Every structure is written in C-alpha cells, then in structure tokens.
Amino acid sequence: MYELVTGPLAWIAFGIFVLGLLYRLVGYIRGLNWQMDRVTYTVNVAYGVKGALRSIFYWLVPFGTRSWRFYPGFTILVFVFHICLLVTPVFLKGHNVLLLERWGFSLPTLPEGLADAMTVTLIAAAVFIVLRRIALPEVRILTKPYDYLVLAIAVAPFLTGFLAYHQVGSYNFWIVAHVLSGEIMLVAIPFTKLSHFLLFFLSRAQLGMDYGIKRGGMKNKGMAW
Amino acid sequence: MPEGILCNKQIVDTKAKLDALLADKSGKQYYAEMKQLDVDTKALWATLQKTCKSRMRTWLEICAHCGMCADSCFFYLANNRDPRQVPSYKIQSTLGEMIRRKGNVDNDFMHMVMDTAWAKCSCCNRCATYCPFGIDMGVMFGYVRGLCFAQGFVPWELKIGSGMHRIYNAQMDITTEDWVDTCEWMAEEYEEDWPGLEIPVDKHNADIMYTVNAREPKHYPEDLAEAAILFHIAGEHWTVPSQGWEETSLAMFAGDWGACKIQVESVYAAMERLKPKRMVVTECGHAYRATVLEGPYWAGLESGKTPIDSFHYVEWVAEALRTGKLKIDPAKKIKEPVTYQDSCNYVRNGGLGDCAREIMSYIAEDFREMTPCREHNFCCGGGGGLNGIGRYRQERNIGLTVKRDQILATGAKLVVAPCHNCWDAIRDLEEIYKIGIRWTFLKPLLLSMVKVPAHLLPKDE
Numbered sequence: 001m002y003e004l005v006t007g008p009l010a011w012i013a014f015g016i017f018v019l020g021l022l023y024r025l026v027g028y029i030r031g032l033n034w035q036m037d038r039v040t041y042t043v044n045v046a047y048g049v050k051g052a053l054r055s056i057f058y059w060l061v062p063f064g065t066r067s068w069r070f071y072p073g074f075t076i077l078v079f080v081f082h083i084c085l086l087v088t089p090v091f092l093k094g095h096n097v098l099l100l101e102r103w104g105f106s107l108p109t110l111p112e113g114l115a116d117a118m119t120v121t122l123i124a125a126a127v128f129i130v131l132r133r134i135a136l137p138e139v140r141i142l143t144k145p146y147d148y149l150v151l152a153i154a155v156a157p158f159l160t161g162f163l164a165y166h167q168v169g170s171y172n173f174w175i176v177a178h179v180l181s182g183e184i185m186l187v188a189i190p191f192t193k194l195s196h197f198l199l200f201f202l203s204r205a206q207l208g209m210d211y212g213i214k215r216g217g218m219k220n221k222g223m224a225w
Numbered sequence: 226m227p228e229g230i231l232c233n234k235q236i237v238d239t240k241a242k243l244d245a246l247l248a249d250k251s252g253k254q255y256y257a258e259m260k261q262l263d264v265d266t267k268a269l270w271a272t273l274q275k276t277c278k279s280r281m282r283t284w285l286e287i288c289a290h291c292g293m294c295a296d297s298c299f300f301y302l303a304n305n306r307d308p309r310q311v312p313s314y315k316i317q318s319t320l321g322e323m324i325r326r327k328g329n330v331d332n333d334f335m336h337m338v339m340d341t342a343w344a345k346c347s348c349c350n351r352c353a354t355y356c357p358f359g360i361d362m363g364v365m366f367g368y369v370r371g372l373c374f375a376q377g378f379v380p381w382e383l384k385i386g387s388g389m390h391r392i393y394n395a396q397m398d399i400t401t402e403d404w405v406d407t408c409e410w411m412a413e414e415y416e417e418d419w420p421g422l423e424i425p426v427d428k429h430n431a432d433i434m435y436t437v438n439a440r441e442p443k444h445y446p447e448d449l450a451e452a453a454i455l456f457h458i459a460g461e462h463w464t465v466p467s468q469g470w471e472e473t474s475l476a477m478f479a480g481d482w483g484a485c486k487i488q489v490e491s492v493y494a495a496m497e498r499l500k501p502k503r504m505v506v507t508e509c510g511h512a513y514r515a516t517v518l519e520g521p522y523w524a525g526l527e528s529g530k531t532p533i534d535s536f537h538y539v540e541w542v543a544e545a546l547r548t549g550k551l552k553i554d555p556a557k558k559i560k561e562p563v564t565y566q567d568s569c570n571y572v573r574n575g576g577l578g579d580c581a582r583e584i585m586s587y588i589a590e591d592f593r594e595m596t597p598c599r600e601h602n603f604c605c606g607g608g609g610g611l612n613g614i615g616r617y618r619q620e621r622n623i624g625l626t627v628k629r630d631q632i633l634a635t636g637a638k639l640v641v642a643p644c645h646n647c648w649d650a651i652r653d654l655e656e657i658y659k660i661g662i663r664w665t666f667l668k669p670l671l672l673s674m675v676k677v678p679a680h681l682l683p684k685d686e
Contacts, residue, residue, distance in 0.1 A: 031279025038522040040529035059357055066601055067293055067355040074293070078357075138301070139292035141308035142317070147290050196287045200358055203283055207359030213529060214518055216576015219540075223576070224600050225354065 002172070005179040006098075013183035020190025021198050028202050039206070044213045050222065051212015052205035058225040059204055065225040074132065077125050084122035085154065088115055089182075094165070119162045126155045150193045156181035229258025234265065234377040236483065237388025243398075246388065251615055252381025262377050264335055269376060270328025277324065281368065284360040285321050288313055294362065297355035299603045299627040300345050300620075312352040312362040315341050320369050339378040342369045344617035347609035347624075349569040354601065370480030379479050380614045386475025387484045394491040395439040395471040405467050407442040411450040420683055424453045427499060428464035433541075434501035434533075435465050436472045436492060436516070438509040438645050451668035452507065458675060459550035463505075469495030472506050473645075474515035478610030482523065489520030496532045504535040508666050510568030510644035511608070513537045513575060537571045539643055542667055543580040546587045557674035559589040562637040566595070566628075566651065567602035568644035584667065585641070588674060593635040603627050605642070607650030625654040633660055640664045 034041050041048060058064040068075040089095060092115050096106035110118070129151065133143045160181050164174035189197050196203075211223040228234065230245070232255045237243050249255050294312040295301050301310035308314065319338045323330055330338075346366040353361035373379055374387070389396050395404075408424040416422050425431070433456070441448040456463045469491040476484035496504060506513045517535040521528065545551040565581050572578045578599040585592040595602060606625035611617060628650065632640055642648040642664050651664040 028279045028283060031282070033278060034527070034529075035522050035525060036276060036278065037280050038519055040527065043528055055359065059359075065354075066597075067297070067357070070296065070355070071293060074291075133290075136292060137308045138295035138306065138311045139290070141311060141314050142288075142290035142292055144290065193287055193289060196289065196358060199283050199287050203280075203287065204359045206280055207353060207361060210361075211576075215574045218576075220576035220579060223354075 001176050002179070005176055005183065009183055010179070013186040017186040017189055020187070021195075024190050024195055024198055025202070028199065032206070037206070037210070038214060039210045040213055041209060044218065047212045047217050048209040049212075051210070051217045052208040054222050055204045055208025055211065055225065056201055067225075077128055077132075081122060081125040081129065084118040084125070085158075088118045088122065089157070091115075116162070116165070119158050122158050123155060123162070126151055146193070150188075153181075153185050153188050153192070154194065157185055227263040228377070229255070229262060231255045232258035232262055232377055232384075234375065236391065236481065237384060238391045240392060243385065243388045243392060246381070246385050249381070255381045255384070256616070259336070259378065260332065262332060262335075264330055264332060264376055266328045266330065269323070269330070269372065272372060272375065273324055273328055277320075277368070281320075281365055282324075284358070284365065285317070285324065287358055288317070288360055289358070291357075293357065294352040294355050294360075297352045299349075299351075299606065300347075300624055303606075303624045303626045310345060312346070313360075315345055316362045316365050316369075320365055320372075323372070335373065335376060335378045338369060339373050339380070340617075342366050342373055343380055343383075343609070343611065343614060344620040347569075347604045347607070347611050349604035349608055350574055351569070351601070351603065354573070367477075367480070370478070371482055372480070374480035379481075380610075380616055382613045382615065383475055383479035383610055386610075386613070387479040387481035390474065390476045390481075390484045390488045394468065394488060396473050396475045397439040397443050399439055399442055399471075401467055404442055404470055407446050407449065408465060411446050412453065415450045415454065418683060419454055419457060419681065421681070422453060422457050424449065425464045427467050429499050431462050431464040431499065431501045432503070433461055433463040434496065434499055434504045435463055435507070436470050436495075436504060436512075437465075437507045438473045438512050439471050440473075440645060441507060448507070448666065448668060451672055455545075455551065455668060455671060455675070458677060458681060459545050461550070464499060464501065466492075466495035466499055469493070469498075472512035472516045473509060474511065474520075475610065475613075477511065477515045477519065485515065485520070486523040489516050490524050492516050492520070493524060493526075493532050501533060503533055504531065505541045506535065506537050508538045508643035508645070508648075508668065510570030510575075510646060512645075514570035518570075518575060537575065537577055537580070538667065539571070539577055539580040539584060542671065543583040546584060551671065552676040553587050553671075553674050554676050558587075559639065559670070559674075560591070561639060562591045562593050562635065563589045563639040563641060564593045564595055564632060564635040564637040565598075566605060566640055566642040566644070566647045567599055568642075568647050569602070569604050569608055570644070572602065573600045581643075588670060591637075593637050595631045595635055603631060605644075605647035605650035606654065607646050612646055612649045612653070621650075622653075622657055625650060625657065629654050629658050629660060632662060638662050641667065641670065643667045 062079045063069050091110045093109040096109050100106040133139050160174050160178035164171055164178050188194050211217050231249055298312050304310050319341050348363040348367050350361055350363035386396050405426055408426055412422055412424040474485055474488050476488055517531055521530055565585055606628045611621045640651055642651050643666055655662055
C-alpha cells in the first residue's frame with residue numbers, strides 16, 4: 001500500500017497538481033477582456049505591472065494593508081496558518097530524506113522539534129479559524145459545509161503526519177493516510193477554493209492593474225492598500 | 226403578462242416613451258407592472274456565459290467566506306451589523322446564485338436582486354480594498370445592475386435617467402438651445418460685476434474644455450457662473466461645447482451600457498471637434514468616473530484614456546493655487562474647523578486624494594480629516610444613484626448615519642464636498658438628523674476668498 005501511494009499515486013497527484021494549475025493559469029488569463037473588465041491589460045503596461053506588484057506585495061506583508069491592520073487577531077491567524085502550511089512540508093526532514101532517496105537532492109531542513117511545533121500551531125490555528133466561523137455572525141452567514149471540507153483537506157496531511165511521526169496507534173495506517181491526504185490536497189488545489197494558491201496572485205494582480213492603470217495609478221503614487 | 230407598458234425590457238429612446246414614464250407619478254404603475262414582469266432566463270444565462278468571465282468567476286469561486294469585507298461596508302455598519310449586509314453575502318446570494326441556477330430565476334428573485342444591487346450597495350468599491358483576494362463586490366454589483374437593466378428590473382428613476390441620456394445626451398431634458406441660452410444668460414447676469422466675463426461656447430483650440438453636470442444648468446446655473454468667474458480670474462483660455470457638455474451618467478448607475486456609450490461619445494466628439502488642450506470636469510464624482518475613467522472602455526478606446534487629457538475640478542483648483550493663477554487672501558481663509566468629503570469616485574477610484582489635501586492647505590486654517598479618509602473614506606451614503614431613487618429612501622437614510630457620525634467626530638461644522646452626490650447626501654443628512662452642519666462646493670468657497678486682480682474689477686463710474 002505504501003508503495004502504491006508513494007509511487008504511482010504520487011505521480012498522478014503531482015501531475016494533476018501541476019497541470020491543473022497550468023490549466024487555471026491559462027484559463028484565467030484567456031478569460032480576461034480589456035473592454036469588459038475595463039482595464040487595458042496590454043496598454044499602459046508599466047503602470048499595470050507596478051500596480052500588480054504593489055497589490056501583491058502589500059497583501060503578503062503581515063499588517064501591510066489597512067485591512068490586515070483592522071483585524072489584527074485574524075491577521076495573525078491567517079499568516080501563522082499559511083506560513084506553517086507552506087514551510088513545514090517543504091523543509092521537513094522526513095520529506096527531504098525521501099527526496100534525496102528518490103531524486104538525489106534535498107533542501108535545507110527544519111529542526112524536528114520546530115517542525116513539530118509548527119504542525120501543532122497549524123492545527124491550533126485551524127481550530128481557531130473554525131471557532132471564528134461559528135462565533136462571528138458575519139462569518140457564520142457566509143459559511144457553507146464546503147468551507148469546512150476545504151479546511152479539512154488542508155489540515156488532514158498535518159494531523160495524519162503528526163500522528164504517524166509520534167507513532168500514535170498504527171504507524172503504517174497513519175503514514176498511508178498521511179500520504180493519501182497529501183495527495184488529495186494536491187489534487188484539490190487546482191479545483192477547489194484551494195486554487196487561491198495560484199489565483200490569489202492572479203486576482204490581486206488583476207485588481208492591482210485596475211488601480212494602477214484606471215483607478216488613479218496614472219495620477220498618484222499608487223493605491224494605499 | 227410578459228412585458229409591461231412602462232416596465233419592460235426595452236430601452237427608452239423616444240420622447241413618447243420617456244413622457245409616459247415621467248407621467249407615472251413615483252413609478253406607481255411601473256413598479257406594479259414589474260411584479261408581473263417575466264424573466265427571460267435563456268437570455269440571462271446566455272449573457273452570464275458570455276460576459277461573466279474569469280475575473281468575476283474567480284472572485285465568486287475563491288471567496289474564502291472569511292468576512293473581512295463586513296466592516297468595510299457602510300450599509301453593514303449602519304444596519305447594526307446585520308450579517309445580511311456583508312458584501313460577500315450580498316453578492317453570493319445574488320450573482321452567485323444566478324450562476325448556480327444557470328440563470329433560471331424568477332420574478333421574486335429578480336426583485337430581491339434589484340433591491341440588493343441598488344439599495345444595499347452604492348458601488349463605492351470600499352470592500353475591494355478590504356478583501357485579501359481583491360474581490361471587488363462594487364464592480365460585481367455594477368455588472369449585476371446591467372443584468373437587471375436588461376431584464377427590466379431597474380428603479381424607475383434610473384430607467385428615466387438612462388432614457389434621458391439616449392434622447393438628450395444629458396441626464397435631464399436639456400436641449401442644446403437650453404444649454405447655450407443658460408451659458409449666455411449667466412454671462413450676462415454676472416457681466417456687470419465682472420466686466421469682460423464670458424462663457425465662450427464652441428471656441429476651437431482652447432486650453433480648457435469645461436464640462437458639467439446637467440443639474441448645474443438646470444437647477445444651479447450660478448455654479449456655471451462661478452466656474453466662469455474663477456476661470457476668468459485665473460486667466461484661462463477656456464470654452465464649453467454646445468454639444469457634449471454633460472459628464473454625468475445615470476446610465477452607469479442604471480446599468481444601461483448602450484446609453485453609457487452614447488453619452489461619453491458625445492463628449493469625446495466635442496473633444497475631437499473643438500480640439501482643446503485638455504478637459505476639466507465640474508465638481509462631480511461619478512461624472513469623472515463615467516466619462517474619464519470608465520468611458521474610454523465603453524467607447525472602445527484601446528488606450529483606456531479619453532481622446533484628450535481630462536482632469537477633475539479639484540485637479541484644476543490645486544494646480545491654479547499651486548501656480549498662483551488663483552491667489553487666496555490669507556485674511557479670508559476658513560478659520561473654523563472644516564472637513565472634506567472624499568468622493569469614492571475620484572479619490573478611492575480615481576486617486577485624487579492628494580489634490581484635495583493640497584487645496585485645503587491653501588484655503589483652511591483648521592482642516593480636520595475624517596476617520597477614515599482618502600482612499601478608505603466611507604461613501605457619503607447617496608452614491609451609485611441611491612440619492613435619486615424614491616423606492617429606497619429609507620435604506621438610504623439609514624446608510625447616511627455612518628457619514629453623519631464621521632462628520633460629528635471631526636468637530637467641524639463645515640463640510641467641503643466637491644461632488645454632487647456627496648453634496649446632496651450631506652444636505653439630506655442635515656435635513657434628517659439636524660446635526661447643525663453646513664456643506665459647500667469649492668467654487669463658492671474659492672470665490673469668497675480669492676484675490677481679484679485690480680484690472681478685473683468693475684470701474685467705478
């Protein structure tokens with residue numbers, strides 16, 4: 001079973017992940033229309049690029065925008081969650097051992113204690129995100145079962161990985177569950193709300209170009225996000 | 226009954242149709258007919274498939290349902306944080322639902338969509354600046370208005386307004402003769418006090434082509450005279466076009482994209498005809514948004530720019546003060562606390578916040594910013610056409626409370642509001658809530674404090 005999930009299934013999952021994202025990228029760009037969106041994507045390019053980069057940059061910086069500053073608690077939650085989500089798996093020692101074995105190279109790795117702490121932090125952040133969904137009326141009204149499913153897909157690899165690493169119960173069960181849930185996440189990224197992995201950048205760039213070109217960017221220093 | 230006599234899917238492009246609508250007091254018959262209006266679900270779905278593409282589809286799809294847009298919306302704040310006023314909820318339950326149902330929606334649903342698109346969103350675009358994904362619900366509601374308009378579900382006043390643009394190239398029934406007469410009348414009226422004052426019509430190759438909001442010639446012609454006097458004092462070589470003088474676009478508020486195109490093309494034609502160096506737009510926010518920012522796209526101008534460079538009035542004023550064309554008498558500067566209403570359309574969505582500050586630095590001694598201000602200021606409460614829609618008066622009045630509280634917090638009793646919609650909304654909020662404030666455009670303020678060069682003063686006889 002382990003061979004299957006880390007062999008052919010892993011290839012399929014990574015394949016769908018990469019091709020799926022490419023499909024989304026091409027689809028997004030092809031679906032843009034300067035006249036309908038009212039943004040001259042291919043004219044006034046320098047203003048567009050500047051607007052796009054500013055729009056992405058300020059939103060990637062914790063407390064970099066008025067909105068991030070307005071909701072400090074949630075901002076911390078969001079950044080902690082995403083940093084742990086992206087950094088932990090890439091620089092995990094176990095993953096890099098595998099990488100070295102299979103592909104002959106590896107990346108720098110996190111101390112195991114830190115990786116463990118980041119995993120727990122991510123799970124805790126997810127719990128708070130769920131509690132916030134339930135507690136705040138303005139979030140509750142937006143929440144659908146799908147939102148919980150997407151969060152579960154993102155958290156499952158961490159939970160199963162944590163249980164496998166600490167050998168809670170059957171290691172063989174958890175490790176297969178871990179790899180499978182990771183593959184489910186990879187496949188889900190292009191086709192669910194997790195597509196914001198890519199579409200965050202495209203959508204932010206688009207609005208940034210809108211502000212950079214049409215909505216004042218040619219007359220001021222740039223939108224004060 | 227698929228189509229009403231007054232409320233239907235047709236555009237208003239004849240005077241007879243327009244008069245019939247105008248004769249229907251408060252749109253009584255119009256709204257009664259709307260209750261029977263059929264939805265052309267096939268056409269709706271076809272439009273959605275053709276025009277709701279990757280930008281908006283992505284916005285609807287990736288919305289994380291995080292609720293960060295909630296506090297950005299003044300309607301949400303003014304309605305005791307009613308979750309149904311969260312921008313994401315408003316768009317998901319209208320446009321999102323339309324797409325989920327593949328356009329298969331009924332009359333009740335379209336009523337709900339109309340009430341949401343016009344009475345729960347002023348298209349101020351503030352939510353877009355609070356969403357981490359850059360989801361602009363104001364843009365989407367602008368689009369939804371277009372869908373509603375095509376199906377005949379549009380507030381009565383805006384159906385009339387868009388018809389006015391199609392028939393008169395103006396939001397009101399002002400003919401070319403009316404307009405030119407008003408220009409002549411105002412020049413004559415003020416000539417005695419301002420010898421040599423002119424409102425030059427159709428002068429070629431002027432430095433400035435000045436364009437206005439139809440309300441000015443119709444209801445406040447003095448505004449036109451004040452503009453003329455200020456240009457006169459500043460020594461500008463300017464003109465107004467006899468045709469293509471109207472900058473506003475109730476068609477944009479209505480979602481009548483065809484009329485939007487007709488309207489802005491009338492202005493662009495004047496630019497081509499008179500070949501001025503630049504255009505200056507009066508103190509109106511949505512006029513600037515429509516004709517200068519969005520208009521080039523409706524007209525299919527691939528540069529995304531108007532045929533000649535175009536400026537909002539605040540840009541001209543800031544420049545005139547900076548270059549000394551207009552000089553302020555220091556003794557006459559505003560001494561009392563004064564605040565400034567940043568218009569969504571030319572500040573958040575036009576980037577002109579700096580001009581406003583520059584102007585205030587010349588004319589006010591105790592300028593107080595609202596909180597928040599500039600790009601993050603709240604809508605006045607009357608934007609997006611809401612001021613003019615009787616059906617939504619109550620919703621509008623509730624929305625005004627956010628602006629009321631913002632103004633009160635500054636401690637200022639005078640509000641500078643260089644935008645017709647903001648000016649109206651602030652006037653109405655004073656009428657309703659009586660907080661003891663005054664409000665003003667820039668022109669009368671400037672005239673009260675500008676130094677007049679001796680050679681322009683009337684000679685004593």
